[in-house]
Amino acid sequence: MTRTIDLDQQARNILEMNDRGGYTIPTKGLYPYQWNWDSAFAALGFAQFDCARAWAELETLFSAQWPDGMVPHIVFHKADPGYYPGPDVWGGIGPIPSSGITQPPIAASMARLIYEKDRELGAARIRALFPKMRRWHSWFMRWRLDQGAVCVTHPWEAGRDNTPEWDGPMARIDPVDVGEYVRRDTQHVDGSMRPTKYDYDRYIWLVQMGRRLDWDQEKLLTENPFRVADPTMTFTLLRAQRDLLALGQMLDLDVTDLADEIEILEQGARTLWNPVLESFDARDVRNGDWANCVSNASFLCWYAGISSEGQTRQLQRVLDKVQFGVPSHDPESDKFDGRRYWRGPTWAVMNLLIGLGLEDMNHPLAGQVRNATKTLIEENGFSEYFDPMDGSAAGGQGFTWTAAVWLSWAGRS
Numbered sequence: 517m518t519r520t521i522d523l524d525q526q527a528r529n530i531l532e533m534n535d536r537g538g539y540t541i542p543t544k545g546l547y548p549y550q551w552n553w554d555s556a557f558a559a560l561g562f563a564q565f566d567c568a569r570a571w572a573e574l575e576t577l578f579s580a581q582w583p584d585g586m587v588p589h590i591v592f593h594k595a596d597p598g599y600y601p602g603p604d605v606w607g608g609i610g611p612i613p614s615s616g617i618t619q620p621p622i623a624a625s626m627a628r629l630i631y632e633k634d635r636e637l638g639a640a641r642i643r644a645l646f647p648k649m650r651r652w653h654s655w656f657m658r659w660r661l662d663q664g665a666v667c668v669t670h671p672w673e674a675g676r677d678n679t680p681e682w683d684g685p686m687a688r689i690d691p692v693d694v695g696e697y698v699r700r701d702t703q704h705v706d707g708s709m710r711p712t713k714y715d716y717d718r719y720i721w722l723v724q725m726g727r728r729l730d731w732d733q734e735k736l737l738t739e740n741p742f743r744v745a746d747p748t749m750t751f752t753l754l755r756a757q758r759d760l761l762a763l764g765q766m767l768d769l770d771v772t773d774l775a776d777e778i779e780i781l782e783q784g785a786r787t788l789w790n791p792v793l794e795s796f797d798a799r800d801v802r803n804g805d806w807a808n809c810v811s812n813a814s815f816l817c818w819y820a821g822i823s824s825e826g827q828t829r830q831l832q833r834v835l836d837k838v839q840f841g842v843p844s845h846d847p848e849s850d851k852f853d854g855r856r857y858w859r860g861p862t863w864a865v866m867n868l869l870i871g872l873g874l875e876d877m878n879h880p881l882a883g884q885v886r887n888a889t890k891t892l893i894e895e896n897g898f899s900e901y902f903d904p905m906d907g908s909a910a911g912g913q914g915f916t917w918t919a920a921v922w923l924s925w926a927g928r929s
């Protein structure tokens with residue numbers, strides 16, 4: 517008990533330490549700006565003790581919304597030379613310097629959870645945010661659908677930078693003309709826990725291409741060699757649209773077309789079922805190839821309101837192969853690497869989303885996912901991610917989203 521209280525306090529301290537006034541950085545050094553989905557998780561963390569601060573987090577994020585509706589993945593409120601690629605490399609065209617890509621749309625789903633903590637305050641704050649969230653979601657519907665599934669146009673967009681799901685499409689990119697640049701991430705954490713140079717060259721090449729095309733979605737649609745229908749984006753947008761519909765109906769806001777959009781996304785989600793792999797999977801839009809990967813994003817189906825016996829069998833299998841699930845990549849795959857970012861490690865935030873979905877559906881594995889997350893944090897602290905084999909901490913430390921997961925879910929008795 518004492519230990520839990522202590523951890524609650526530590527988690528609050530992390531949120532407060534990473535608070536830059538209206539927005540929260542993921543961790544000092546490695547990620548010194550406002551990241552889109554990190555921020556939405558931070559808001560959920562703040563809501564456990566300060567709902568007004570939670571709403572401010574989301575409001576600051578949406579103040580960076582682009583004229584076309586996109587909400588960028590990084591907002592560069594204040595220059596920090598410790599991060600690369602910074603605002604001048606991206607050349608974002610929004611009202612605040614930003615990157616040119618987006619991230620998984622979880623803000624509306626977090627907003628619904630925050631609203632439930634204090635309905636009176638929530639009703640007042642959500643009114644201004646609601647149309648902005650709808651515009652962001654409409655931007656996905658307009659520019660990012662493939663057979664109703666939602667695509668990513670850069671590995672960073674899914675938030676799962678170096679997952680083996682991108683290995684096929686990344687191999688198509690020849691980054692010969694990327695030029696010289698200095699990586700900053702490996703100055704903050706050990707290179708063995710980060711993407712390789714092979715990957716990084718291609719990340720930067722894609723940024724340079726987007727900038728050259730002025731982040732024009734019409735042009736990117738035809739020119740970008742990287743376009744992958746992705747379970748993270750598809751399942752999170754489907755859930756976010758359902759949450760907006762629920763909020764809109766409760767508060768009597770404009771929900772025109774939302775039910776139809778949900779139906780399109782439900783059908784799109786079904787197209788991500790790989791019948792040979794017997795799992796939800798990423799699909800390379802440029803050549804139709806499956807990634808053939810069981811990743812932690814495959815297990816977001818329940819979060820999106822889709823039950824699947826086949827996916828349950830996969831979840832049981834991968835949980836049986838590790839000590840601390842849910843691993844970001846299949847532990848039986850030869851590409852599994854337990855400490856390298858999204859190629860194996862367990863991420864508390866993904867566990868939160870997976871766990872919320874399982875709990876909503878009264879799934880028998882819900883308790884196991886939550887307990888594994890609780891033990892991981894109790895024994896190894898608030899790190900960015902964890903080795904699923906021995907639970908050891910990896911990546912950045914004092915991490916905002918892990919603290920938020922503790923306060924809002926894993927550490928709750």
Ligand code: DGY
Binds near residue numbers: 600677
């Ligand atoms: C990074 O810099 O590694 C981030 O994941 C990009 O968003």
